[in-house]
Amino acid sequence: MDTPNIKITAQYQSFTATIDWIEIYKRFEESKLSCYSFYKSVFPSLIKELFPSGYMPSLSTLRLHFRKIKKDGVDGYIQSSR
Secondary structure (H helix, E strand, C coil), X not given: CHHHHHHHHXXXXXXXXXXXXXXXHHHHHHHCCXXXXXXXXXXXXXXXXXXXXXXCCCHXXXXXXXXXXXXXXXXXXXXXXX
């Protein structure tokens, strides 16, 4: 009985993380800052809001997700992240 719940939870967490990266990218676009400036000034408070667990991704992780979203678009990014 526990196994299906674990799988559903993992899928939900993956989908939630995808949505959070898209939200972060949208705020990055709105800020008009460079990726580094955004990471240093806006990202720390934003990450606390979207990932309350305390996880702080690296700058290279941020850039990786931003490149994928920019290249594939939001819909393509969601499809490739599932």
